[in-house]
Amino acid sequence: xxxxxxxxxxxxxxxxxxxxxxxxxxxxxxxxxxxxxxxxxxxxxxxxxxxxxxxxxxxxxxxxxxxxxxxxxxxxxxxxxxxxxxxxxxxxxxxxxxxxxxxxxxxxxxxxxxxxxxxxxxxxxxxxxxxxxxxxxxxxxxx
Numbered sequence: 001x002x003x004x005x006x007x008x009x010x011x012x013x014x015x016x017x018x019x020x021x022x023x024x025x026x027x028x029x030x031x032x033x034x035x036x037x038x039x040x041x042x043x044x045x046x047x048x049x050x051x052x053x054x055x056x057x058x059x060x061x062x063x064x065x066x067x068x069x070x071x072x073x074x075x076x077x078x079x080x081x082x083x084x085x086x087x088x089x090x091x092x093x094x095x096x097x098x099x100x101x102x103x104x105x106x107x108x109x110x111x112x113x114x115x116x117x118x119x120x121x122x123x124x125x126x127x128x129x130x131x132x133x134x135x136x137x138x139x140x141x142x143x
Contacts, residue, residue: 004062008045011066022120046071064105084099086105086123
């Protein structure tokens with residue numbers, strides 16, 4: 001499984017933590033930046049990640065910023081992206097089961113690193129249920 005990660009300055013520390021966490025578990029992970037805690041504009045990192053996922057270069061993406069909102073909004077501008085803002089395991093699970101989310105945004109100012117790891121694990125281990133959800137998901141990018 002190929003994973004992409006990106007962050008703004010507020011998410012830099014969590015991004016690095018999850019990058020190592022996933023790499024240590026054998027995943028192929030690509031870091032789209034940022035590469036320091038210096039203030040940056042998150043769209044500069046989110047758009048390349050989202051484009052790469054749309055192009056099937058990566059299976060899933062994880063975005064990190066203070067609230068998770070800005071990176072989520074930016075990623076969801078891409079027709080092939082379904083980015084879910086997650087701060088609880090149930091939300092991460094449902095975003096995969098019902099929405100077939102392929103990107104998760106994590107609000108680093110509101111959750112602990114340990115919970116971020118749990119969210120990532122839940123997201124990656126949960127399958128899309130399809131069925132009645134399939135038609136709904138198909139309609140997302142066709143509007």
